Amino acid sequence: MIIDFHTHTFPLKIAAAALDKLSDNSGSRPYSNGMIDGLQDSIKKSGIDMAVVLPVATSPSQYETINRVAIETNEHTDETGILSFGGIHPDNDNYKDILSSLKNNGVKGIKLHPVYQNVNFDDIRMKRIVYEASSLGLITLVHAGYDIGFPGWNQAVPQRIINVIKDVAPEKLVLAHMGGWNCYEDVCELIAGKEVYLDTAFTINPIEKKDGTGLSKYNDVQLTNEQFVNLVRKHSADRILFGSDSPWTDQGQYVELIKNSGLTDEEAEKILGANAARLLDI
Numbered sequence: 001m002i003i004d005f006h007t008h009t010f011p012l013k014i015a016a017a018a019l020d021k022l023s024d025n026s027g028s029r030p031y032s033n034g035m036i037d038g039l040q041d042s043i044k045k046s047g048i049d050m051a052v053v054l055p056v057a058t059s060p061s062q063y064e065t066i067n068r069v070a071i072e073t074n075e076h077t078d079e080t081g082i083l084s085f086g087g088i089h090p091d092n093d094n095y096k097d098i099l100s101s102l103k104n105n106g107v108k109g110i111k112l113h114p115v116y117q118n119v120n121f122d123d124i125r126m127k128r129i130v131y132e133a134s135s136l137g138l139i140t141l142v143h144a145g146y147d148i149g150f151p152g153w154n155q156a157v158p159q160r161i162i163n164v165i166k167d168v169a170p171e172k173l174v175l176a177h178m179g180g181w182n183c184y185e186d187v188c189e190l191i192a193g194k195e196v197y198l199d200t201a202f203t204i205n206p207i208e209k210k211d212g213t214g215l216s217k218y219n220d221v222q223l224t225n226e227q228f229v230n231l232v233r234k235h236s237a238d239r240i241l242f243g244s245d246s247p248w249t250d251q252g253q254y255v256e257l258i259k260n261s262g263l264t265d266e267e268a269e270k271i272l273g274a275n276a277a278r279l280l281d282i
Contacts, residue, residue, distance in 0.1 A: 003276035004043065004051040004251060006141070006176060006201035006243025010034045011069075019247070025149035027217070029210045032247040036073070036082060039246060043081055046252035049273070050081050052243075052280075054111035054141060057087035063098055071105045083280070085109045085141065090117055090125035099132050108280055109139030109172070114155035115147040121156050122163035134170040139279065141199070142173070145180030145187075148207075148218055158186040165194055172279065174241060178203045178231055182221045192234040197279065200271065201243035204228050204257050205250075229262045237267040241276050 010018045015034040023030060032038035036053075043051050053073065055066045066087035073084040086102040088095060088110050102110065110133055114121040121142060133140045144156050154160070158180045165173070174197040179187035181202065191198075203223050207216040223231070232240050244254040259268050 001050070001273040001277060002046075002048045002255060003242065003273045003280070004048050004244050004246065005174070005241040005276050006199050007039055007051045007053050007246040007251075008034070008055075008248075009036050009039050009053050022149060023210045026248075027210055028148065028248060029208050029212060030247040031250045034247045036080075039082060040080055042246060042251050046250075046255060048081070048251055048255070050077075050083055050276075050282075051246070051251075052276075053082060053084040055084065055087040056111055056113045056116050057089040057092075058113075058116050060089040060091040063087055063089060063092055067098070067102060067105075067107070070102075070107055074106060083108065085111050085139070087111060088129060090119040090123065090129065095129050096132055099129070099136055099138060103136045103138060107138075109133070109141060109174075111141050111143075113143040114160075115143060115150050115153050117155075119155065120160055122160040122167075127164055127168055130164060130170050130173065131168045134168065134172060137172070139172040139174060140170060142175060143177070144175040145177050145183040147181070148202075156180070158183050158190045162190045162194075165191075165196060169195075171195075173197065174199055174279075176201050176243065177245075178223065178228070179235075182218075184223060184227055184231070188231060188234060192231060193236070195239075197239045197241055197275070198231075198235060199241040199243035200228075200254075200258065201245035202248060204261065205244075205254055225261045232263065232267065232271070237263070237270050238275060240271045241279070242272045 019034045070084035179191040
């Protein structure tokens with residue numbers, strides 16, 4: 001079973017504009033239309049059994065719509081292969097009620113994005129959400145490291161993440177982008193070996209320019225196979241989750257990149273699906 005633990009979709013009305021804006025900001029190209037149907041087509045072509053969608057609440061008012069859609073999406077997971085997490089914003093004072101509602105409606109976890117939400121991950125507003133989510137048995141997946149579209153913004157660097165790990169000790173914390181995009185050395189020093197999960201999203205794939213004329217200037221910060229395998233083994237293959245960051249990568253290509261990275265067959269099997277199935281309890 002292959003589970004992509006890190007994907008994104010956008011509502012029909014804003015998908016094209018959202019993709020265009022994010023593509024302009026990052027200088028990289030999307031590989032699908034950014035909507036649910038595009039993700040469904042992609043997982044079918046790629047031989048992926050399930051994709052976890054990670055919505056981001058960029059303002060406090062968005063959580064109601066995001067979470068309603070998440071619950072509706074999850075009613076059809078068996079047919080579609082799409083499982084959605086919920087969304088929450090650090091400025092939601094009713095965060096306990098929001099998290100309880102998600103739990104009661106069978107939603108498995110939440111996504112936080114300190115850069116998009118412009119709140120440091122070790123801010124008390126983030127910590128209290130992570131603590132409450134953990135208390136309820138929910139998974140918290142957080143963007144980790146820098147963001148290709150916001151150069152220099154440090155709200156989610158490993159130095160902040162380690163503060164949350166020490167202060168909150170969450171049971172089901174997933175750090176996207178192998179613990180910190182463009183932060184390889186700090187992740188190896190501060191994060192590797194801690195009781196958290198890392199996902200592989202947007203870390204070993206080639207980054208193509210938006211116009212398709214070649215590789216992005218950011219391609220050099222991607223992990224080499226040697227760096228990737230080293231980090232997997234330093235952290236433990238039991239706590240690594242396959243994530244593609246679709247639509248910003250080709251999911252099928254990413255599966256092959258994992259398989260051909262130098263991992264053993266056993267390590268690859270754990271990362272591509274077994275670890276996620278255990279964490280999601282499916």
